[in-house]
Amino acid sequence: MKRIRMHILFGxxxxxxxxxxxxxxxxxxxxxxxxxxxxxxxxxxxxxxxNGPANEAPQVRLARAVALSAAGSEANAGKLFNExxxxxxxxxxxxxxxxxxxxxxxxxxxxxxxxxxxRSLPLLETAKAxxxxxxxxxxxxxxxxxxxxxALRLAPESPDETxxxxxxxxxxxxxxxGAQPQELP
Numbered sequence: 001m002k003r004i005r006m007h008i009l010f011g012x013x014x015x016x017x018x019x020x021x022x023x024x025x026x027x028x029x030x031x032x033x034x035x036x037x038x039x040x041x042x043x044x045x046x047x048x049x050x051n052g053p054a055n056e057a058p059q060v061r062l063a064r065a066v067a068l069s070a071a072g073s074e075a076n077a078g079k080l081f082n083e084x085x086x087x088x089x090x091x092x093x094x095x096x097x098x099x100x101x102x103x104x105x106x107x108x109x110x111x112x113x114x115x116x117x118x119r120s121l122p123l124l125e126t127a128k129a130x131x132x133x134x135x136x137x138x139x140x141x142x143x144x145x146x147x148x149x150x151a152l153r154l155a156p157e158s159p160d161e162t163x164x165x166x167x168x169x170x171x172x173x174x175x176x177x178g179a180q181p182q183e184l185p
Contacts, residue, residue, distance in 0.1 A: 058087070074104060081100060095134060098134055099143065131151065
């Protein structure tokens with residue numbers, strides 16, 4: 001009798017485990033379906049945002065470019081940002097465009113983690129140049145100054161190579177009083 005009870009108990013535990021596994025499998029399938037639906041909506045939104053009319057107000061086009069950048073479509077956002085910079089328009093929109101374009105370059109160069117290794121040094125240099133352009137126009141722009149400092153922490157400016165070569169030569173030369181420098185054979 002004990003053997004039958006143990007078999008029944010083990011069978012019940014196995015059935016419970018199988019039920020839990022089926023429950024989690026169904027929940028996983030639902031989560032995958034929701035994820036696919038979200039991705040489809042995101043790609044439809046990106047397509048809709050990138051195909052907007054060109055005669056919109058600059059503020060609307062800037063908002064569309066920021067939304068594209070946030071959605072991960074940097075190429076389309078970059079096109080809109082560059083178009084906004086080249087066209088005549090309000091100065092505040094141009095400054096915001098330049099700031100957002102520099103931020104996009106900084107994010108792209110740093111990757112997902114700003115503390116990790118750099119993915120693209122040229123993008124970081126582009127971001128630094130854009131922040132400097134912003135600070136030339138308005139030295140009191142603290143957001144641009146802060147982001148420039150972040151970019152400089154990621155890749156500090158290197159001094160001229162000629163100055164470092166001269167420092168190395170001065171460190172190598174040893175002068176002893178009363179000795180004449182001679183060349184080695």
